[in-house]
Amino acid sequence: MRVALVNPNRIKPPISPLGLEYVGEAPLAAGHEVDILDLCWEEQPEEAIPAFFSDQEYGLVGISIRNTDDCSFATRESFLPGFSSIVETVRKHSGAPIVAGGVGFSVMPEAVMVNTGVDAGVVGDGEFTLTAIADRCQGQASWEDLPNLVLHRKGVFRRNPVSTVPLSRIPPMRRTLVDNRRYYLEGGQAGIETKRGCPMGCVYCADPLAKGSSTRLRPPKDVVAELERLLGQGIEHVHTCDSEFNVPEDHALEICGEIIRRGLGDRLHWYAYCKPGPFSRELAGRMRRSGCRGINFGADSGDERMLARLGRDFGPGDILSAARSCRENGIAVMFDLLLGAPGETRESIARTVALMMESGADRIGVTVGVRVYPGTRLAKEVQREDLRKGLVGGCDLRDPVFFLEPGIAPTVFDQLDALVGKDPRFLFFDPERPDRNYNYNANQILVRAIREGHRGAYWDILRRVHDNRKDR
Numbered sequence: 429m430r431v432a433l434v435n436p437n438r439i440k441p442p443i444s445p446l447g448l449e450y451v452g453e454a455p456l457a458a459g460h461e462v463d464i465l466d467l468c469w470e471e472q473p474e475e476a477i478p479a480f481f482s483d484q485e486y487g488l489v490g491i492s493i494r495n496t497d498d499c500s501f502a503t504r505e506s507f508l509p510g511f512s513s514i515v516e517t518v519r520k521h522s523g524a525p526i527v528a529g530g531v532g533f534s535v536m537p538e539a540v541m542v543n544t545g546v547d548a549g550v551v552g553d554g555e556f557t558l559t560a561i562a563d564r565c566q567g568q569a570s571w572e573d574l575p576n577l578v579l580h581r582k583g584v585f586r587r588n589p590v591s592t593v594p595l596s597r598i599p600p601m602r603r604t605l606v607d608n609r610r611y612y613l614e615g616g617q618a619g620i621e622t623k624r625g626c627p628m629g630c631v632y633c634a635d636p637l638a639k640g641s642s643t644r645l646r647p648p649k650d651v652v653a654e655l656e657r658l659l660g661q662g663i664e665h666v667h668t669c670d671s672e673f674n675v676p677e678d679h680a681l682e683i684c685g686e687i688i689r690r691g692l693g694d695r696l697h698w699y700a701y702c703k704p705g706p707f708s709r710e711l712a713g714r715m716r717r718s719g720c721r722g723i724n725f726g727a728d729s730g731d732e733r734m735l736a737r738l739g740r741d742f743g744p745g746d747i748l749s750a751a752r753s754c755r756e757n758g759i760a761v762m763f764d765l766l767l768g769a770p771g772e773t774r775e776s777i778a779r780t781v782a783l784m785m786e787s788g789a790d791r792i793g794v795t796v797g798v799r800v801y802p803g804t805r806l807a808k809e810v811q812r813e814d815l816r817k818g819l820v821g822g823c824d825l826r827d828p829v830f831f832l833e834p835g836i837a838p839t840v841f842d843q844l845d846a847l848v849g850k851d852p853r854f855l856f857f858d859p860e861r862p863d864r865n866y867n868y869n870a871n872q873i874l875v876r877a878i879r880e881g882h883r884g885a886y887w888d889i890l891r892r893v894h895d896n897r898k899d900r
Contacts, residue, residue: 429566430461431558432486432522435468435606436514437494439869441878441886442468444611446619446669447530447554448492450601454555455562457599464605467514474517481521487565489522490558491515492530493540497828498869501797502858504821504828507532508543515544527561529554534638536802537578538585539826549578552640553624556593595624595646601654603661612663616878616889617699619669620658622651622683626671628703629739630728631809632769634801635671643675648682652690659695665883666698672726673700677711684711687718697721699885704763705746712753722760722790722888725750729765730783731776738769739805744783751787761789762887767840769798769806770815772833774843781847784854791887793866794848795857796840797830806831852894855887863894 433452435445448464456462463484470476491514498505515526529550533540537549550557557576564571572579575591608618625640626633658666674680687693696719704725715723727747729735735743747763754761763784767777784792800807802825810819810831818837821829832840848854855866865871868886873893882889 429487429562430463430484431455431562432481432484432489432524433462433464434489434491434514434518435464435466436473436491436511438468438473438510441868441871441874442611442615443494444606444608444615444618445492445494446621447494448490449603449605450598450621451490451492451529451554451558452605453599453601455559456605458559458563460559460562460566462605466606469607469610473514477514477517478521481518486522486524488558488562489518489524489526490554491518491526491528491544491546493528493532494530496532496536496540498867499799499828500857500867500869501795501799501820501830501832502860502867504830506828508540511540512544515546519545525561525565527558529558531634531638535634536826537587538580539802541578541580541585548572548580550576551578551587552576552590552638553592555598556591590640592625592640592644595644596650598646600650601657603654603657608658608663609661612661612665612883614878616874616883617665617667617885618658618663620651620654620666621669622646622648622673623670623679626675628672628675629741629805631737631739631805632766632798632801633671634804637801637803639671645676645679648679648686651683652686652692655687655692655696655698656690659692664695664697666696667885668698668700670701672703674702674707674711677706677708680711681714684714684718684720688714693717693719695719697884699724699888701726702750703742704750705742707746707750707753709753709756712757712759716757716759720759722762722885723750723754724762724764724793724885724887727763727765727784729767729776730780734769734772734776734780737771738766747783748787751789755788760791760888760891761787762791762793762885763787763789764793765795766798767794767796768832768836770809770818770831770833772836774836774839777836777840777843778847781844785851789853791853791855791891793855793857793887794844795866796844797832800825800829800831802826855890866890
C-alpha cells in the first residue's frame with residue numbers, strides 16, 4: 429500500500445518534522461511505500477496538495493500536528509484553522525482515510541479532530557499503530573479496534589487503550605525520508621530523540637500526556653548510529669528532542685560514551701534540554717567530550733517556594749551547581765524561566781532574576797504567562813474560583829489560554845525592565861523586542877543569521893550574533 433504523510437508545519441526558521449520521519453520508517457520497514465508531502469517548502473500549499481495527490485493513489489494519509497498554537501502569551505495564535513484548511517484540501521483530492529498524530533494532537537485529540545475533521549487520530553507512539561492501519565487497509569479489514577486510536581463516530585468520541593512498545597523495536601532511522609540537509613542549511617540544526625516519556629511532576633507540562641509518564645529509552649548504539657547517518661549527510665549540529673536528556677543520567681552517560689567510543693566528538697556539535705538537578709560534573713565532562721556545545725536547562729524559577737508550586741524537585745542550589753559544572757567544562761548555558769504561575773509575587777521574581785545573574789548563565793529565556801494545557805495539574809488548579817481571574821485568552825482550554833498571576837500582572841513587565849535593564853543575556857518571548865526576541869517563529873534575526881552560516885541551538889545563535897562570533 430502507498431501511504432502519504434503530510435507535514436503542515438510552515439514556521440520559519442524551518443524545523444524538520446522529526447516525529448513524522450520516525451513514523452514513516454515503520455510502514456516502510458513493513459513493506460509499504462511511503463511518500464512525504466512536506467508543505468514547509470511549498471509557497472502555495474493549496475496548489476501543492478492537488479499536484480501531489482494527482483501523481484499517485486494512496487490508501488492511507490497521515491498528518492502530523494506538532495503544535496496547536498504558537499505558545500506565545502503575546503500573540504496566542506492558533507494553528508488549527510490552517511490545519512483544517514489543509515485537511516479539507518486533502519479530502520478533495522484523496523478518498524483515503526486521514527489519520528492525525530503528533531505531540532500537538534496527542535495533547536488535545538478531541539479538539540483537533542473537531543476542528544480539522546480528520547477520520548481518526550493516534551495518541552502517543554504512531555509508528556506501530558499507523559503500520560497496523562496500513563496492514564488492515566491493505567487486507568480490507570476493520571482497523572478501528574487498534575490501540576492508541578481516537579475515533580469520532582456518530583457524535584461520540586472513543587479512545588482506545590494506549591499501548592507502548594519498547595523503543596528498541598522501532599526500525600533504524602535512516603534520516604532520508606525528508607530533506608534534512610535543506611532543513612540544516614535553512615534551519616540551522618537537526619533533531620534526534622534518545623528517549624520518550626517524562627516521569628517528572630511539573631504542573632504545567634503536557635509531555636506526559638503526549639509521550640507517557642514513564643521514561644522509555646532508545647538503545648544508545650541506535651541513537652549514535654543515527655547521529656553517524658546525519659554526519660554522513662553533512663549535518664554537524666544536532667539538538668536532542670527529549671524532555672530531559674539527563675533523566676536518567678546513566679542513559680545519558682552511555683550515549684556520550686558511545687559517541688566518544690566511535691570518535692565522533694570532534695565532528696559533532698550538539699545541544700540538549702536538561703533538568704538542573706541532579707546534574708553531575710561527570711555528566712558535564714562527558715557531554716563536552718562527546719561534542720556538546722550548549723545546554724538549555726528548564727529552571728522555571730529561582731525561588732524555592734515557586735519551584736515547589738510548579739512541581740519541580742530541585743532547588744536554587746542545584747541551578748547554580750549545574751551552571752558551574754557547565755562553565756568548568758566549556759559548555760554554554762541557557763536557563764529557561766516560566767514566570768506568572770499561581771502564587772508568583774514581586775519578591776519571587778526578584779529572587780529569580782538575582783539567582784540568574786549570580787549563575788553566570790550565557791542566556792536566560794524569560795517567558796511571562798504559563799500556557800494551560802487541558803489534562804495537566806495546572807488545568808485543574810485554575811478551575812478554582814479564586815484563580816480563574818488569572819486566565820488570559822478565555823476559559824476554553826482547547827484555545828491558546830494562559831495563566832498570569834493577577835497579583836503581578838499590572839507590574840510584571842515594568843519590574844522585569846527595572847531588574848534586567850539592558851543586560852543582553854535576558855531574552856524575552858516578545859516579538860516587540862526584536863533584538864532580544866526569544867520567539868523563534870518568524871524571527872528575522874535568526875533567519876538572517878542562519879542564512880549567513882550560523883548553526884546550532886537558536887538561543888546560542890542569538891548569543892553569538894550579539895557577541896559577533898560565528899562559531900559554526
